[in-house]
Amino acid sequence: MDRINTKKRFCDLQEDFKRLIENNPRQFKVVKARIEGRTLQDIGNELGLTRERIRQIEKEFYKKFRKMLTQHCAFNLLKSLSQKEKRSLVSDEQIIRYMPKYGELFVLCLKNSRCIRCIEPVS
Numbered sequence: 001m002d003r004i005n006t007k008k009r010f011c012d013l014q015e016d017f018k019r020l021i022e023n024n025p026r027q028f029k030v031v032k033a034r035i036e037g038r039t040l041q042d043i044g045n046e047l048g049l050t051r052e053r054i055r056q057i058e059k060e061f062y063k064k065f066r067k068m069l070t071q072h073c074a075f076n077l078l079k080s081l082s083q084k085e086k087r088s089l090v091s092d093e094q095i096i097r098y099m100p101k102y103g104e105l106f107v108l109c110l111k112n113s114r115c116i117r118c119i120e121p122v123s
Contacts, residue, residue: 010098013072017102027061034058035108062113
């Protein structure tokens with residue numbers, strides 16, 4: 001039952017993450033470019049916007065991302081997963097296993113949003 005519940009909660013979280021991406025394509029494009037290491041100036045030049053506006057767009061996306069995590073009680077979900085695995089941290093692989101479609105992007109957003117620090121660094 002616990003495993004099924006955890007899987008369902010991750011499935012719901014994955015669906016909301018997918019909706020967040022689909023409903024905010026410009027914001028996600030900026031965030032993805034930043035995750036890839038592109039500069040604010042580079043992205044701004046491509047989109048015809050200032051560096052400051054790109055920074056604001058990125059900030060807006062992460063605000064929505066954090067709100068989504070809060071609505072899903074994601075911190076408690078990740079904490080319970082780490083306890084189940086008898087580890088102090090949740091690994092990237094665990095999240096990707098529970099969120100196969102968007103897990104990698106979710107992990108990168110989670111790390112870059114600076115809102116949850118229970119993800120194990122990639123070694």
